Amino acid sequence: MDDSAPSAELAKRRANFVPLTPLxxxxxxxxxxxxxxxxxxxxxxxxxxxxxxxxxxxxxxxxxxxxxxxxxxxxxxxxxxxxxxxxxxxxxxxxxxxxxxxxxxxxxxxxxxxxxxxxxxxxxxxxxxxxxxxxxxxxxxxxxxxxxxxxxxxxxxxxxxxxxxxxxxxxxxxxxxxxxxxxxxxxxxxxxxxxxxxxxxxxxxRGAHLNALGNVITFGLQPDSVYLWTLPMFHCNGWTYPWAVTAVGATHVCLRTVDPAEIFRLIAEEKVTHLCGAPVVLTMLIHAPDAVKRRFDHGPVQVATGGAAPPSAVIAGMERMGFRLTHLYGMTECYGPSTGCAWQEEWADLPLEERAVKMARQGVPNVTMSEQTVLDPDTGREVPADGETLGELALRGNTVMKGYLKNAGATEDALRDGWLHTGDLAVLHPDRYVEIKDRAKDIIISGGENIASLEVEEVLYKHPHVMEAAVVARPDAKWGETPCAFVTLKPGSEGLVTEADIVAFCRDNLAHYKIPRTVVFGALPKTSTGKIQKFVLRDQAKGL
Amino acid sequence: MDDSAPSAELAKRRANFVPLTPLxxxxxxxxxxxxxxxxxxxxxxxxxxxxxxxxxxxxxxxxxxxxxxxxxxxxxxxxxxxxxxxxxxxxxxxxxxxxxxxxxxxxxxxxxxxxxxxxxxxxxxxxxxxxxxxxxxxxxxxxxxxxxxxxxxxxxxxxxxxxxxxxxxxxxxxxxxxxxxxxxxxxxxxxxxxxxxxxxxxxxxRGAHLNALGNVITFGLQPDSVYLWTLPMFHCNGWTYPWAVTAVGATHVCLRTVDPAEIFRLIAEEKVTHLCGAPVVLTMLIHAPDAVKRRFDHGPVQVATGGAAPPSAVIAGMERMGFRLTHLYGMTECYGPSTGCAWQEEWADLPLEERAVKMARQGVPNVTMSEQTVLDPDTGREVPADGETLGELALRGNTVMKGYLKNAGATEDALRDGWLHTGDLAVLHPDRYVEIKDRAKDIIISGGENIASLEVEEVLYKHPHVMEAAVVARPDAKWGETPCAFVTLKPGSEGLVTEADIVAFCRDNLAHYKIPRTVVFGALPKTSTGKIQKFVLRDQAKGL
Incomplete structure (x- = not known):
């Protein structure tokens, strides 16, 4: 037999070829x-x-x-x-x-x-x-x-x-x-x-069908699973879980607003087995008042989280309440979850802190994502798997987007050279697990939502007294991160504007969750060529 | 946006299109x-x-x-x-x-x-x-x-x-x-x-990749699963399990010959969680000498079986030993398992006999098989879902073969009209589960009445001394054909049962015209995969 000259009787036909669809x-x-x-x-x-x-x-x-x-x-x-x-x-x-x-x-x-x-x-x-x-x-x-x-x-x-x-x-x-x-x-x-x-x-x-099957396998969904909707369905189509949960005929438990009391009630009464959420959801559950916390005895609830690595205190806190955490990574451009921190049996014996270090990594591609690498931005080649060399996380597979609508330039840039370029800076560990170290695009992730620092800065720049502005992420126990604004006022404007004035101005021009929670006045650190050094500001914000 | 004129930037490229392969x-x-x-x-x-x-x-x-x-x-x-x-x-x-x-x-x-x-x-x-x-x-x-x-x-x-x-x-x-x-x-x-x-x-x-993912989902394979190779890998590529078990990084336990003592040893010592096999494998395990039977306490072993419906005695016998049965259906033309008797929660409360009737059906298509129907051979349309009207089971999906090599005629016949025609005669129950009544060629026509050999065999299997049974048509001058039963007795039952006993047992459980007119005791000829070779028995019946 020779496939280079396929015979007509082995061609696609209605009986053996059906376009993949989650429908x-x-x-x-x-x-x-x-x-x-x-x-x-x-x-x-x-x-x-x-x-x-x-x-x-x-x-x-x-x-x-x-x-x-x-x-x-x-x-x-x-x-x-x-x-x-x-x-x-x-x-x-x-x-x-x-x-x-x-x-x-x-x-x-x-x-x-x-x-x-x-x-x-x-x-x-x-x-x-x-x-x-x-x-x-x-x-x-x-x-x-x-x-x-x-x-x-x-x-x-x-x-x-x-x-x-x-x-x-x-x-x-x-x-x-x-x-x-x-x-x-x-x-x-x-x-x-x-x-x-x-x-x-x-x-x-095709991608929606495959990513849903991948989620079923990675998250272990079964017909008797009960899935709680703590993750917004508008967010990468709820990471394709509307289709994944349906694929196995499990049960969707809808949730209009993320409220810890309601979440605990539903887990206990509807016997929820699986949920996904941004780190802020986990923090809310851990810090919920004891009065609303409910015990449940139908087995551990599987929780998938992504956006920022869960710290050891969060892992331990969740486990104490009866949850099991899995750390995922994804972005809108790849249908949500694409990599996950696949569990290794030997981690079970590690002390919590060491286990948390392992579990905090973004991990390995799901079975439906074909390839993952970390590319040296200069050579375009894979960085050494040494856990130290920074590069850009890149993905390839059937669950990478078709492209950006009516934006050939951005599509070409994102999908160039056979990879989805995530814009996330990562290292490749010796065990081939990736770990994201920084966000190349300075995205702030607050309550699971992406906030572009540039968008906030553009509003700040419109304020009549503002000369320069830079916005970075500030770690936040509840939201994961919040926007922190560093502002240099125009000469002569000093003393005329307060932090509250800046926040009020932003409120008139930005969605609520994008408003800086902190405003710092002063000069901005710059490189010799005049670029603002955000990494310096990030360090400052951490210490505030 | 309009997909009827897809823009170039949304076309397939290396980053977002990777041919599906189990490699x-x-x-x-x-x-x-x-x-x-x-x-x-x-x-x-x-x-x-x-x-x-x-x-x-x-x-x-x-x-x-x-x-x-x-x-x-x-x-x-x-x-x-x-x-x-x-x-x-x-x-x-x-x-x-x-x-x-x-x-x-x-x-x-x-x-x-x-x-x-x-x-x-x-x-x-x-x-x-x-x-x-x-x-x-x-x-x-x-x-x-x-x-x-x-x-x-x-x-x-x-x-x-x-x-x-x-x-x-x-x-x-x-x-x-x-x-x-x-x-x-x-x-x-x-x-x-x-x-x-x-x-x-x-x-x-494509089909091998998808059927493997379907098996992972249907059989609940996880990275910590241990799969025992009781099913031959030459049989539809081991139902695609070489690829399925590998997809989740579980463990393959190889087995050169199907020997009950070795199977029990491996289950206990390697902590096997999943195995597949023809009904003969289950019968061997149930009737194995007590000396080789081993207890295991690492949880129930999932067993998928296909080829013939497991009778209630087999279901009960396997459950007593710590196995959980799932009944599958497939054939070489559709990569092995394509439908399965998906479990319904309410069956758990049924008495064994009723539960066995539910579980003995071939069921519903796996998530990776798109469609299943039972076609009226005359009209080519779906039969009523009444559990009674016989038709031909037909399947459609990405896990149906490309065709038969160098055999355009047989390919065209098998894949005509948008369906894989399985050649199996089935009914469609009101709950849309299919139940195979017989191979088209195994139907016995006696005095103008259709007799499903399977129905007679199910009665024979209920006889306390019968281990295996097969019923075929025997040419008859008066009736055209009559049912002829070949029976293997359980070890130790030889000499305890006569032909008249078997006929009398059938008379209590079957319509008169379905009762075997001839009963032959002895071992049954089987294929390498454990299927009873009815064509051999048909030849024997002709000579009786």
């Missing part, structure tokens, strides 16, 4: 587990058959609203059953799901809706105010459907149609549109962006 | 778990780093021997570390692995080597005799490398080069050849074929 996961779980609990949200319970019926209604309604395959449907919502439905209903119409960060300000939301050429916006009633302000800025706003969530604040809704009415306009018997090519887009997620506007990261059906 | 699994496990135990074989222990080094040497040696990508390398060997290495070393050279059934006769082996145009044959020393006889029949025999297994009988080896010398001719530093297209062939497996010559089923890298 198949819901179809299967609705068939295998029609009556099994799929979604829990407060007192609400929905079975897999119901979730499929609703997702198919949504797909049909979206198509009925005139949205064509390849067009974008945006969703501005919390971790509710609707958000989960959208992960199937939107691609089920052949459309592209654009889940928007609920903490963004109106101008940024407006930018995203316009850049994505969004045709339809689903918006939680509780987010009406920012949505309305964003829509008012648009020349051609999308159709708007509002979600009357029972737990939302009773503000005036935006848009003409309520979600349940919209759903009722769809036909659950209409088969959904599965991709003809697994490279077709399934999602569009905007990064916070270090310079200028956010960039739109495009995912395809 | 990546070994590369990853050797990186993540270099010192972890990969293979156990008697006193032999090899780490993942060693397995990778040897597999790379093998790939290099194969290329060095002049085998080009797309050409076939055959292996005639038991479940030894060499056989496992071949699952990576052969595709690592870009070649196609042809694992040959060790129990075939020389003419059939010769037919396979010739039909596959095999360029190289690796042969276990213990199989020298059949290999030599097969090679003598060939005009252009392949190069032959013999494996000097320490556990092989000391017969004269065949071929010029010993395996370790061959391996030493390769360079473990040479990178292996990964597929340029995931549709490239990885394996060629000949079906036993009940009529005419065996057919060569071709697998691709």
């Amino acid at each position: 198949d996961f819901l179809r299967r779980s609705a068939m295998v587990y029609p009556d099994k609990m799929a979604v829990v949200y407060g007192p609400l319970r929905r079975s897999w058959a119901e979730v499929e019926r609703r997702a198919k209604s949504l797909a049909s309604a979206i198509a009925g609203a005139g949205v064509r395959p390849g067009e974008v449907v945006s969703v501005l919502a919390f971790n509710t059953p609707t958000m989960l439905e959208a992960h199937f209903g939107v691609p089920g119409a052949g459309a592209v799901l654009n889940a928007i960060n609920t903490r963004l300000d109106a101008p940024t939301v407006a930018f995203i809706l316009e850049h994505a050429e969004s045709r339809l916006l689903l918006v939680d009633r509780g987010l009406s105010t920012v949505a309305r302000a964003a829509l008012e800025r648009l020349a051609n706003p999308p159709c708007v459907v509002w979600i009357d969530d029972p737990h939302a604040q009773a503000v005036d809704p935006v848009g003409d149609t309520e979600y349940e009415d919209f759903l009722a306009s769809g036909d659950p018997a209409q088969p959904w549109r599965t991709p003809e090519d697994e490279w077709e887009s399934i999602a569009l997620n905007y990064t916070s962006g270090t310079t200028g506007n956010p960039k739109g990261v495009v995912y395809h059906h | 990546d699994f070994l590369r990853r496990s050797a990186m993540v778990y270099p010192d972890k135990m990969a293979v156990v074989y008697g006193p032999l222990r090899r780490s993942w780093a060693e397995v990778e080094r040897r597999a790379k040497s093998l790939a290099s040696a194969i290329a060095g021997a002049g085998v080009r990508p797309g050409e076939v390398v055959s292996v005639l060997a038991f479940n030894t570390p060499t056989m496992l290495e071949a699952h990576f070393g052969v595709p690592g050279a870009g070649a196609v692995l042809n694992a040959i059934n060790t129990r075939l006769d020389a003419p059939t082996v010769a037919f396979i080597l010739e039909h596959a145009e095999s360029r190289l044959l690796l042969v276990d020393r213990g199989l020298s005799t059949v290999a030599r006889a097969a090679l003598e029949r060939l005009a252009n025999p392949p190069c032959v490398v013999w494996i000097d297994d320490p556990h092989a009988q000391a017969v004269d080896p065949v071929g010029d080069t010993e395996y370790e010398d061959f391996l030493a001719s390769g360079d473990p530093a040479q990178p292996w050849r990964t597929p340029e297209d995931e549709w490239e062939s990885i394996a060629l497996n000949y079906t036993s074929g009940t009529t005419g010559n065996p057919k060569g089923v071709v697998y691709h890298h």
